[in-house]
Amino acid sequence: MTMMKALRKTRAAAGAQLESVPVPIPGAGEVLVRVRAASICGTDLHIYQWDEWSQSRIRPPLTFGHEFCGVVEKTGAGTESVAEGDFVSAEMHIADGHCRACRMGQPHLCQNVKIAGIDVDGCFAEFVKLPAQNIWKVHPSIPEHYAAILDPLGNAVHSVLAAPISGQTAVVTGCGPIGLMAIAVAKASGCSALFATEVNEYRRGLARQMGADEAIDPAATDVVRYVRDATGGAGVDVLLEMSGNPHAIRQGFQMLRQGGRASLLGIPSRPVELDLVSDVIFKGATVLGIYGRKMFETWVQMDELLRAGKLNLEPLFHERLPLKRFEDAFALLAAGKANKILFYPNGNPS
Ligand code: NAD
Ligand code: ZN
Numbered sequence: 001m002t003m004m005k006a007l008r009k010t011r012a013a014a015g016a017q018l019e020s021v022p023v024p025i026p027g028a029g030e031v032l033v034r035v036r037a038a039s040i041c042g043t044d045l046h047i048y049q050w051d052e053w054s055q056s057r058i059r060p061p062l063t064f065g066h067e068f069c070g071v072v073e074k075t076g077a078g079t080e081s082v083a084e085g086d087f088v089s090a091e092m093h094i095a096d097g098h099c100r101a102c103r104m105g106q107p108h109l110c111q112n113v114k115i116a117g118i119d120v121d122g123c124f125a126e127f128v129k130l131p132a133q134n135i136w137k138v139h140p141s142i143p144e145h146y147a148a149i150l151d152p153l154g155n156a157v158h159s160v161l162a163a164p165i166s167g168q169t170a171v172v173t174g175c176g177p178i179g180l181m182a183i184a185v186a187k188a189s190g191c192s193a194l195f196a197t198e199v200n201e202y203r204r205g206l207a208r209q210m211g212a213d214e215a216i217d218p219a220a221t222d223v224v225r226y227v228r229d230a231t232g233g234a235g236v237d238v239l240l241e242m243s244g245n246p247h248a249i250r251q252g253f254q255m256l257r258q259g260g261r262a263s264l265l266g267i268p269s270r271p272v273e274l275d276l277v278s279d280v281i282f283k284g285a286t287v288l289g290i291y292g293r294k295m296f297e298t299w300v301q302m303d304e305l306l307r308a309g310k311l312n313l314e315p316l317f318h319e320r321l322p323l324k325r326f327e328d329a330f331a332l333l334a335a336g337k338a339n340k341i342l343f344y345p346n347g348n349p350s
Contacts, residue, residue, distance in 0.1 A: 006125035024129035065124030066117030069147035154293035166190030174243025253279035
């Protein structure tokens, strides 16, 4: 096989094109993976809709998509750690390995990071080519649909486990797919009481299914007062900010106890105004910026949680579609009627 189907941005405009392109050839240190299932992320919707961020970042032509699992088809020279036939996913942040952050053991903060599906070709295709060091072998007990969403699950695991969570109370602000996964991870890791805030009613329902003790609508309830009252006036130990919404970010800090920890993952589209004095300085808050997944500590933790059967992610899954139905997939996602939609570029779900 020399040609393959790929979902591409071929022009700087909204939409995408299903094209026939050459199957990539893995060079030294590279691996070719036959994509089994690929999942759509909010970022893919931004790229599809060609928002302001995409216009500044994406350089067409590009095959997008960065959440997937598949089977190794071919390996280049010097890739002994990976073999043909391995069932794999991958860390799609490709670190350069030599910048200061990389040399200090923080490749997830590489200053020259390239992201597959954003800066170089990604996984909405029959095949994807990646550096062997980015490949993650998936344990056979982990189901295919879970293996397709390890990238966002890793965001949730990184956010939750960045500091103690066992025996602590927490609030998750924003219950999109990553917030929902963070709920499951926190509860599985010993979080004692978990409050979720979310404006979308459907997603509040999912938050409860994922294990939130309470899911509150910030448009209808004074969430800050509610959570403070429910925690004896103290506020929660941990804030997991998963919305990127400025109001939710401010409310999150107001719900945090003196000396609490905030993991900030949500990405606001503009600079956000915060009351640093009362929310961070006098609070003695520990504020953690969370980017991507730690390589590969987060992957190891995620693997352990999944293999131990600690995470039920079934409520997250929605449609499973062939690549050619991409227009339906993005329409569903844009309407806020779906969570994780899976593409099957090489045929139907098993
Ligand atoms: P998403 O957009 O599906 O979820 C955000 C949720 O927040 C939505 O359900 C929305 O209804 C809710 N929300 C909006 N305003 C709110 C408010 N005032 N109060 C409570 N909830 C509110 O996104 P996602 O895919 O789950 O990702 C979560 C966030 O993380 C996004 O901002 C995304 O850009 C960001 N992200 C960051 C990283 C990273 O490495 N830091 C990686 C992936 C995604
Ligand atoms: Zn680097």
